[in-house]
Amino acid sequence: MRFAFALLLAGVLAFAGAAPLTAHASPVIGQPAPEFSAKDTGGNTRSLSTYKGKVVVLEWTNHECPYVKKHYDSGNMQKIQQQAADQGVIWLRIISSAPGKQGHLSGVDADRVARDANAVATATLIDETGEVGKLYGAKTTPGMVVIGADGNVAYAGAIDDKPTSDQADIATAKNYVKTVLDDLHAGRPVSVAETQSYGCGIKYGE
Amino acid sequence: MRLFLLLLTLLVSLPALAQEPPQESHVQVRLLANADAAVPGQTVTLGVQQLIVPGWHTYWRNPGDSGEAMNVKWALPSGYQPTDLLWPAPRRVPYGPLMNFGYTDEAVMLTDLAIPANAPIGQTLALRANVNVLVCDEICIPETQAIALDLPIRASSSPANAELFAGAARKLPQIIDWATNTEIDANEVRVRVTLPSYAADIGKAASDMEFFPLEWGYIENASDQRATFEPSTGTLTLRQQRASGRDIAAIESAGYVLTDGEQAWQFAGPIKNAPAASIGAMAQSAPDAVSLDTPLLLMLLFAFLGGMILNLMPCVFPVLSMKALHLVALPQGERGHASRAGVFYALGVVAMFLVLGAVLLALRGAGEQLGWGFQLQNPATVALLAWLLFTVGLNLIGAFDLRIAFGGEMLLAGRHHPLVAAFLTGVLATLVATPCSAPFMATAIGAALTQSPAIALLIFAFVGLGLAAPFVVLCCSPALQKILPRPGAWMETFRQLLAFPMFASVIWLVWVLAQQGGPGAVAWALTGMLGLGLAIWLFDRQPVTRARRMLAMAAGGLVMLATLSTLAFIVPRDAVSVEDPARTDNARAFTPDALETALKGNTPVFVNMTASWCITCLVNERVALDTPAVHDLFAAKNLTYLKGDWTNRDPAITAYLQSFRRSGVPLYVLYPARQADGQRPPAMVLPQILSLDTLAAALEPAK
Numbered sequence: 074m075r076f077a078f079a080l081l082l083a084g085v086l087a088f089a090g091a092a093p094l095t096a097h098a099s100p101v102i103g104q105p106a107p108e109f110s111a112k113d114t115g116g117n118t119r120s121l122s123t124y125k126g127k128v129v130v131l132e133w134t135n136h137e138c139p140y141v142k143k144h145y146d147s148g149n150m151q152k153i154q155q156q157a158a159d160q161g162v163i164w165l166r167i168i169s170s171a172p173g174k175q176g177h178l179s180g181v182d183a184d185r186v187a188r189d190a191n192a193v194a195t196a197t198l199i200d201e202t203g204e205v206g207k208l209y210g211a212k213t214t215p216g217m218v219v220i221g222a223d224g225n226v227a228y229a230g231a232i233d234d235k236p237t238s239d240q241a242d243i244a245t246a247k248n249y250v251k252t253v254l255d256d257l258h259a260g261r262p263v264s265v266a267e268t269q270s271y272g273c274g275i276k277y278g279e
Numbered sequence: 280m281r282l283f284l285l286l287l288t289l290l291v292s293l294p295a296l297a298q299e300p301p302q303e304s305h306v307q308v309r310l311l312a313n314a315d316a317a318v319p320g321q322t323v324t325l326g327v328q329q330l331i332v333p334g335w336h337t338y339w340r341n342p343g344d345s346g347e348a349m350n351v352k353w354a355l356p357s358g359y360q361p362t363d364l365l366w367p368a369p370r371r372v373p374y375g376p377l378m379n380f381g382y383t384d385e386a387v388m389l390t391d392l393a394i395p396a397n398a399p400i401g402q403t404l405a406l407r408a409n410v411n412v413l414v415c416d417e418i419c420i421p422e423t424q425a426i427a428l429d430l431p432i433r434a435s436s437s438p439a440n441a442e443l444f445a446g447a448a449r450k451l452p453q454i455i456d457w458a459t460n461t462e463i464d465a466n467e468v469r470v471r472v473t474l475p476s477y478a479a480d481i482g483k484a485a486s487d488m489e490f491f492p493l494e495w496g497y498i499e500n501a502s503d504q505r506a507t508f509e510p511s512t513g514t515l516t517l518r519q520q521r522a523s524g525r526d527i528a529a530i531e532s533a534g535y536v537l538t539d540g541e542q543a544w545q546f547a548g549p550i551k552n553a554p555a556a557s558i559g560a561m562a563q564s565a566p567d568a569v570s571l572d573t574p575l576l577l578m579l580l581f582a583f584l585g586g587m588i589l590n591l592m593p594c595v596f597p598v599l600s601m602k603a604l605h606l607v608a609l610p611q612g613e614r615g616h617a618s619r620a621g622v623f624y625a626l627g628v629v630a631m632f633l634v635l636g637a638v639l640l641a642l643r644g645a646g647e648q649l650g651w652g653f654q655l656q657n658p659a660t661v662a663l664l665a666w667l668l669f670t671v672g673l674n675l676i677g678a679f680d681l682r683i684a685f686g687g688e689m690l691l692a693g694r695h696h697p698l699v700a701a702f703l704t705g706v707l708a709t710l711v712a713t714p715c716s717a718p719f720m721a722t723a724i725g726a727a728l729t730q731s732p733a734i735a736l737l738i739f740a741f742v743g744l745g746l747a748a749p750f751v752v753l754c755c756s757p758a759l760q761k762i763l764p765r766p767g768a769w770m771e772t773f774r775q776l777l778a779f780p781m782f783a784s785v786i787w788l789v790w791v792l793a794q795q796g797g798p799g800a801v802a803w804a805l806t807g808m809l810g811l812g813l814a815i816w817l818f819d820r821q822p823v824t825r826a827r828r829m830l831a832m833a834a835g836g837l838v839m840l841a842t843l844s845t846l847a848f849i850v851p852r853d854a855v856s857v858e859d860p861a862r863t864d865n866a867r868a869f870t871p872d873a874l875e876t877a878l879k880g881n882t883p884v885f886v887n888m889t890a891s892w893c894i895t896c897l898v899n900e901r902v903a904l905d906t907p908a909v910h911d912l913f914a915a916k917n918l919t920y921l922k923g924d925w926t927n928r929d930p931a932i933t934a935y936l937q938s939f940r941r942s943g944v945p946l947y948v949l950y951p952a953r954q955a956d957g958q959r960p961p962a963m964v965l966p967q968i969l970s971l972d973t974l975a976a977a978l979e980p981a982k
Binding site: 103137138139140174175203207212236237238239267269270272274275278279 | 344346350374375377379413415418421496
């Protein structure tokens, strides 16, 4: 009987144990930022790991989106980009619109748009496959992620707390990215680590 | 003259200029009132109506993955303050891989405006507002529109726009205060709504239900939603993949809108972290029991092996033995016919397993929270099985000679074709095996339930094939039959001996019943057994008369019916077992609340999901969990031990099992202690055979 027990338990166990684990990636605040590589506007491959030890800002953008225009036309985005540059922060603009979808740009056009807007960024990445966007769960433009110098995700969400397309709201808005960068710069814990991003849905390919 | 020409040109072109639309608009916003006048001291309902161009959509108050809800900036005379907008129930609007919540074609938001008592009659109330509304198709366009309505202030008013306002009111969610709760674990958000009886019909439309959290960030908006309804408790369960980001602590209250497309309801309820306070950290760590990736062939092999091993169980072994004895007793020349009987026996077994499987799948399909072992979660079924085994035991020991059960030639065998008899023997063997298949096959068959119905039934069939296999092989192989001992007087002794495993199984079933229904249930079950024994005695008493047999059947049937109906109405006891877990092992009863509280601390938490009828569970408890060494280990680690008892149906435990993709017990989950940085490492599912070493190793901090 004892033998039967053992046999049976072994059988049951083997059944239950035959299970592979599933895993799906999605960044979590305080956890390591997932590694990615993407082509920039010049066709060079940029990898997150290149910027190890530095604070990195990821900005999902779409030049025709009214919510993106709100922050570029008012100079709000350029202002925070300039602050980041002054603090030695890496700033990557990312275009995740699929080819044929609204907002998709060639490298040349993306450069022109960035130049016309006086954007201050380390690079603009053309994420045609949407791989980087989906890796980071990016849903809207603008959509912001800040990665700390320790390589962990420090912030994900909206640029500020006024989810509108109205430039007049910028004056009274709390800029979350600025807060996060100030916190990181001062070595403080990040006070707001996650918000709901707002804006236009990213035009991923099917 | 030139001046005249210029003026003429202007005059001609002005109307043209005026008719040209200012810009292409994708949504038209209008302000309407439900009355033709504002009456001082009364309230007028205002509607902000969006007429949306086909193909475009606007957004609900929680817009989903992107977008923005309409914003109305009122410019009203002082003393006028409209209430917050009431939003009609939204629909899901897919947007590539994203999901938005919003409206197409038309939406009317309502607000109430109180007219001050001193409003001057005879004047006009000028209602003005600027509306910012985002309207999207492939691209998004923020539109700003001025809306206006002039209402005369009069002593009385007549209704206006009655049809539009009635329609708008129908689309508003009714605020309800039904009992609800939200459980959130690593994978899933589960919202349970207990429907009052007057609203039970809502449950029937579960498959059409969509639910929408009022707050962002805790469901994966684009993932599939599932709604199931459990009619016996009136529980509607809504579930969706959990968003892996937002800290649950940051969600202050969970409010939802639920809609079937016609009606809508709005409710709020407390949030519970089902298994983890450190949800973010364990978002990716949910283990699979047997995933879809497990090759089907392997699953079938294990099902077959499991079925074969069932032959050795105390409730089945005697049956198989008696069949073997029957073969022994056959004259040498007739053994050739045995092979066909063997095949029909196998058919009977497989057919019965398919019936059991189909019943289980159908019940689950109807929304019941069941796993394998369900047959033992009902006191009446347990009692019936105990009686069946009792009867078989009496027969084996020779208490009655009526060959009603398994002595080989069943009562039926004399009257029916031998192959039919073999088939029915298979059916009965499966029935008798049922109590044993629950404790031992719970995990394996539980895995089957995660598959499609066809595959699940195939797995059931293979368990049956496994159960039947040894006897079929014996029947078909003359070589094996030769090994069988020669018939003789020993057969009768052996047969009587086989009654005792049967009686042992009866004791076990009555003990299970005690856990479920307490002393009352045991008394009723034993009374039924008494009636059964009496009836059998009467039935078989010499000389046999027809009248006595009728009396016996009537009396026995009556007693059993009475006790069974009593048992059927026994309300299963609370999940906490009669066998007070605190007595021996310092365990506390598992509830989602208790787990949540325990996880808020820093120390490790161990969850043990068990059931009285689960032998594997009980073995583990005796040899590992309930030993002094483990008590000391738990105490040294300051571990919180939570024990969930699934002996009776318990939706909270079923849900917890399912969050680990199990549908059976045992399940052992260890939540390690928080690390120095305050993070709790992912929960670990421990093996189903526990030892002190396993537990000690699991409790060591990760290197």
